[in-house]
Each structure stands twice: as C-alpha cells, then as structure tokens.
Amino acid sequence: MTKALIDVKAGEKVDIFLINAGFKAHNFLADLGIHEGEKVRVVKNDYGPIIVEVKKTRVAIGRGLAKKILVR
C-alpha cells in the first residue's frame, strides 16, 4: 500500500517508492541518501517538519515536501 511520507507514524520504517519533488529538492534528497528504493525510518512526525533517520543521520524534511514523497 502506498502512502505519503507525511502519513507515516513515528517509529515506522518504510520504503521510498516515488519522489515527486522539484529538480533541486529531488537532487538534494538523493545526495543525502534519500532516494527511490531506500528505506527510511520516521523518527518524529507531529508538528513542524518531519524527521527521518537515513544512513544513521537525522534529516528534517518540510511537511510540504513530505507530502510529495510516496512510500510503502
């Protein structure tokens, strides 16, 4: 089942399926290791940007962008 990253609860680990972001954001995410096929764990998702754990680092992603990242 695919859903947006923003709908994932804290503590869940998901597979990134599709990133629908602009060119620059897409590239920057890829450079941080957040790309299609990669697993990320949502660490925090309540108010403000969402925080994911990827390759042992915590990355904050704006909520608008998190809507455009599809996971399963």
Added chain:
Amino acid sequence: MCKNMVFRNCHSTKRKNKKKQKLKKCKRNYYASKKHSIEHVIGFLGNPNVGKSSLFNELTGSHQHIGNWPGKTVEKKEGHFILADEYFSVVDLPGTYSLSGRSDEEIITEEFIVQERPDLVCVIADAMRLERTLYLALQAFELTDKVAIIVNMIDVAEKHNLEINRKKLENSLGVPVILVSALRDSSLIELKKFIYDALHTDKYHFHPAKIFYSDKIEGLIRKISEQIEDRKVLKEYPTRWIAIKLLEEDNWIKSELAKEFDLDILLKTLEEIKEKEKINPKVEIAKTKYSGLHTIVTQSVKGDIEFKETLSDKIDKIVLHPIFGYPILVLIYALFFFISFSISSPIIDGMSYLLNLFAEYIRSVMIQSSSPEIITSFVVDGVISGISAFLLFLPLIIVFYTLVAIMEDSGYLARSAYLMDRFMSKFGLQGTAFLSIVMGFGCNAAGILATRIIKNPKDRIRMIVSLSFIPCAATLGVIAFITGIFFAPWKASLIMLGLYAFSIFLTLISSSILRLFMEKEDPLPLILEMPEYRKPILKNIYYLTWSRAGVFVKKAGTFIFSASIFIWILSNLPYNVSPEFTILGYLGKVFSFVTYPLMGLSWEMIAPLVFGVAAKETIIVALGVIYASGDLKSVLLNLWTFPQVISFLLFQLTYAPCFPTIAAVKSETNSNKWALFSILWPLFLTTLITTIVYQILNLII
C-alpha cells in the same frame, strides 16, 4: 612513489583568472620556500558535522588565515603545519554533502581540486555514519586519484562497540585510510605522519575504486564521452566526470561545452531516453554510489546496530516538542540576549570611559600647545571619535559571535531553525532565517553575518537587505528616550511593543515584496540535517569567533572610520557657526523641503538622523546639540506635535541602516549595488509608510 614531491614553481603558473590569488600564493610560497624548500597543498573535504574543522584546528593550530574565495562570499580557511622541514599547506574546503549540486561551495571545491591540483585531498568521514559521509569520497574519486580517507570520531565508534576494519576499507576503496579521533593527542601525530607518508612513501596506493553504473547510464556516459573526447574547453577535467555531470544536468558544464559542441542533438536524445526509460540519471547515479558504499561498509564494519534511539533523540523529544519546544526556544534566546548584553555592556561602558578620558587628554594637550581650534576638533571629534565608534562596536560583536558559535557547535542552531520553519515559510523564508532576525535585534550587522546559514543564495540576499527593518539595541535607546518624554509609562511601553511588532512585520513584508521581483527559482523546501547534540569544543568556538570577527574588523573597520570623519566634516564645516549654518544644517533644510510637508519632519528633526546613519546611539546627542537651549525634554515637549512625535518615531525606526550594517551588506553580498539598495529601499518604504500615517493623523486631529 615520490611523484607527489613537487617543487612548486611560482613562475610557471599562468592562469589568468587566478592571477591575483596566485600572486598571493607565490608570496606565501616565497616566504615558505625560504625555510622549507618543499611545499605540499592538501585539501580537507567533508560533510558538515564530521569534525572537519576540529581536525583542521588541531592540525594547523594558530597558523590559520581566513579570507574569501575570490569573487565568492564563501569563507576560505587556510592553515599550515611543518613536518620534517617540509611545509604542508592545508585548505579547509567548505563543508558540503555532495559535489553534484551547483552551490558556490561545490563549485569552489571542484575548481580547487582540478585547477589548483592539491597534492592530496583528504576526505573526512564520520566513523558512526560511514555510508553517508563516504559518499563525498566516491564523488571526489571521479575528479582525482589523490584522495585519502580520514575516518574521524573513532572514539565514539569504539564506545558503541563498532569495529572498523581499516585494511578492508582501504582495499575496497583503493586509497589510504586512517582512523582518528580529533579528541586524542596521539591521533594528531598519527595523522601528520599519515599525510607525510601518503605523499612520500610507496606504503600507500592511489587507485580509487571505480564506480560502474547501470548499463543504461554507462551507455550514455560512453556516448557523451566519445563526442567530447577531443575538446578544447574544460581540458583539465576528466572526460568521464564531465559526462556524468552532463547527465546530472549541470548547467555550467552544459554552457561550457556548448561553446565548442552543438549539444542540441545529444541533449535531445538524452531527454528521449529519460522519457522512454523513465529514469532520472542524477538519482540513478547517486543510488549506485550509495549501494556500492553499502556493500563496502557492511563488509568492513562489524557490530553495526540497525537502529537505536540515541540520547539526541531523547533530548529532541523535549526540545522539539510541539508545545514545550517553543517556551524552551524563547528561554534560550532570551538567555542569549541577556548574556550577550550583560557581558558586553560593562566592557563597552568601561572602554567608553577610557576612550573619553583619552580624547579629553589629547584635547587638553593640543589646546596647551596652541594648535588651531579646528585641527583640535578634527583630531578629537573626528579621528578619535571615529576610532572609538569602531572600537566600541567590537565587544558586542565578539560576544555575539562566541554565543552563536556555541549554539552552532552544540547542535541547537539546527533545532531552532526546525522550530521556526513553519512560521517563516509563510513569508517564503526557511527556518534558518530566524537566527538572523534574532541577532538583528542586538545589532543589524551581526544579524547580516548570521545569514550565512541560509543556503539559498536569493533567500539570503532578501534577508540581508530586509534586516535593517529590525530595530537594533541602539534604536531601542532612541525609542525609549522619545516615548519617555511624551507618554505615560504604560502608554510608552505599549507604543514600544507596537513599534517592535511593526518592524518585524515590515521585515517579513519586505522579504515577501522582494521575492516578487527576484527571478523565481526552483524553490528549495526545508531539508536540514539534525546533528547529534554535543558538548561545544572550546577550541572550535575560539577559532570560529576570531575568524569571523577578524574578517568583519578588516572589512568594516576602515569604512566605519572614514564614515565618522565624513560626519565630522558635515557637522563642523564651516567652522564655528551654529548648527543651523553647517553643511549638515543646510542638508537638513534641503531634506525638510520634502520631509516637512510629507511627514512633518523639520530640519532639526532630520539632521540628527543623518548622524544616526553613522551610529544610531548618536541621535539623542545630536538632538541635544541642535536644540541647544535648555533642557532637551521640555524643549521637545513644547515644540513637537503629537503627529510629529509619531512620525519621528516611525521614521527613525527603519529609515536607513547604519554604516556598520551597510559595510556588512557590502561584504556579505560582495556587491556595491546591493549595498546601495540596502540604503534606498528602507528609505523609500519608511517614507511611504510614515507619510501615510502622518497624513491620516493630521486629518483626524
């Protein structure tokens, strides 16, 4: 393998665009070569938060030189150490996550590697996050063979029972690897020896692992490479690297290549293939690198735990809490202001007292030696007070920088950006802009320097020119004085609060208006690494503070000084007449032709504001000099009408940045045009708003 032992001959370097920089380098080499016949250049490359600066500081100690990269606003840090009578010049390249974007930091790094041809590029990685931090190394491999890997924070890894097999890592990466900890003294000696050995012995090999992409990507790389193999442009860059860059849609590479080749057909086929195969080459390339790294790291690291809630995560549960996070933020920044003012103001007071004593001493000496009165005044009220104005500015700047460095080094800076992002995004700004506004309340110039953490260049410029709408500590003094004369205490505080709210509003509105006029670029939403909290390292704070303050002093010093002289000339010539008949008086009268009908500001009200441009603190003093008769408070109470008072308060709040701020705008944007704009824009907007308010008030009353 002694090929790296290069005698750097200064006369053979003939790169026109780098002439100036080279000249400087030659000079340095000249001094270096007097004692040390061999000089090596080493580049330090790494992600933010891997301890790169700590290692650099440890290695070079006080032998550091901070400047800017030519034509860029990015800091250039250089240092050196000497080992076995050889001179090792270390260049601390800007911290970056990747080399595939087109930010100034990345361009600088690529140019440095390819054109300066350093003898060694050291990629600093974090032992706890090898996969992520080695990504940069794989990108560097595509540019040069002379890469060495320094795995830092090995002490933390050992604490977590992480076993890193250095030999295996070295074999699979194909370049020298060393495991160090910036906190250990032994690491420092090992690191120096490692760098020395890497350059001198054949103990190490440089055959960086070659990354092979998917067949489709490799096919495209081959296709492009064949076409550009024989080229006149970008000759120093490896062909494969250019091909990869072209696939990554790098505009600079595209335009450079277009000078020689007709790329239309090639780009068209590329588009078609991308469309048909549904691939994004840039993402494919990053993915391949990461999956290669994943294999390498899993093979050479033992004891890796998949996921563990860290102490930082636990702290973040409170610090980034949707409700508690904000009171904590307010508390921390309140403390920040309290500390910076309570430390700096006694120092400023003391210095001011001593400088006054000194000035009066010089005055009495000059009077005794019967020097002409005008010369005495020029020396004391012009030159000495100019130097004083500059010196008195320093304590606040240094204390501010120290505190910012502490916030930065501890990891809280990223958290405050996180918390403010939602609010700031309503005005098209990122959370990172928040810090500069906070700093601006203390001192606009300091706020402008704090914009360095804003990554989008255009967002940064918008913020820089909008910052002068923030009332600084000196403006607060003027507001408090004027409202204190005309209003009861409770009304005065309400008006003060209103003015503050209004100025924040103006700052954000200014930024929003400017966004309308700037060419729209692909907006970059917040993507921000949240580094682990850590105890700030004293040495880092020290170097960070002095390097930043030093750059500012160099750039702003002469400017503030000459501005003070200029103000002396305006307000003292012709000499020995009443203020009304000085150049400043006449200027005030000329301005008042416009300002009086529009905003009710007479020349006596405008002239002090000209002083205010030098330093806002002087506005009250200047009012006193111009309304020279009797007690200033009662004089103003009699002369100014209510609309005039409001008009003056509004106008002085934001009319123009002071000289240090203008100097900061100039040095941070590297542009006279923006510096000029930063004067005219607030003047225009403030005049407009004050006129509207004054005219309405006049109609009502």
